[in-house]
Amino acid sequence: MELTRDNYYSLEADREYMSCSQYQGFLECEAKQLAKLQGRWADEPSEAFVAGNYFHTYFEGPEAHKQFVDDNADSIFLKQTKAEAEQGIRRKRAPFEQADKMIQTAENDELIKSLIAMPGENEKIMTGKLFGVPWRIRLDKYIPDGRMIIDWKTCASITELRWSDELHQKVTFIDAYGYMMRAAVYSEIEKQFASAAADPHFIIVAISKQEFPDKEVIFLNHRQRYDYELSKIKERLQHIQFVRAGITTPKRCGVCDYCRATKKLWAIKPYYALMPEFREAREDDYQSGEVLADTPEKRSMALLSPVRAASDLG
Ligand SMILES: [Zn+2]
Helix, strand or coil, X not given: CCCCCCCCCCHXXXXXXXXXXXXXXXXXXXXXXXXXXXXXXXCCCCHHHHHHHHXXXXXXXXXXXXXXXXXXXXXXXXXXXXXXXXXXXXXXXXXXXXXXXXXXXHHCCHHHHHHHHCCCXXXXXXXXXXXXXXXXXXXXXXXXXXXXXXXXXXXXXXXXXXXXXXXXXXXXXXXHCCHHHHHHHHHHHHHHHHCCCCCCEEEEEEEECCCCCCEEEEECCXXXXXXXXXXXXXXXXXXXXXXXXXXXXXXXXXXXXXXXXXXXXXXXXXXXXXXXXXXXXXXXXXXXXXXXXXXXXXXXXXXXXXXXXXXXXX
């Protein structure tokens, strides 16, 4: 299939190509990601998501931004009062006012402005293969001359640290959102696209969603770290492909919106089982395959056994 701007985010594109988002989706919750691929589940676009796109289209150029504002006017603008309508005033909803502030922050910085002004291709789509699997990437800005990739990112804070279960330490937003994995994948696919051996320059322009937005231009190139990220992908990809093909039953994460919406109770739990260290191993999704105890009778039988077990505690 020929990928275009219009079909890039379609289900068909997701079924044919792996992407960084889909890969991250499988790591978070296999059951939810498969349900999305099978068309059984779709994420509702949140206001934050629309505001993020509003921010992104600004850097694509005035035409793309105007088109986006026209297409999403109901989400962006508040209802006009009679007085406002008479004076021709249209106020934006808070997340879009905030996005305007962030755009202004970028525009007011000389270094960022020089990156905006650099001639290049916006929303550049590339495809390639990683470990035998077709992948697709979409670069916010690609500068072929000098091979530079620029990604515009919004984040809650550039400096605040967040706990990472994978790395067992507090990390910056770069690691919290898997941007090093993304940079590693983008660089591999770009190298195939450009028939080059050296890594392209990978730059993130980050603007924070704070009242006084923070800003930073960050260079992600780091070959050893890319190798680590790619080895992780290689390690996990075969299992993901088996889940995608319906050969392996997907695991439920147990905590996401999909898992909550499709949750069935099989047993009464002791109170301490709510603590993460007592949480049971991820269970097989019962939506995609056969449901084990699918009748009320079987489920009430399942309910009884743990009560006996709890009484054993004395
Ligand atoms: Zn889940």
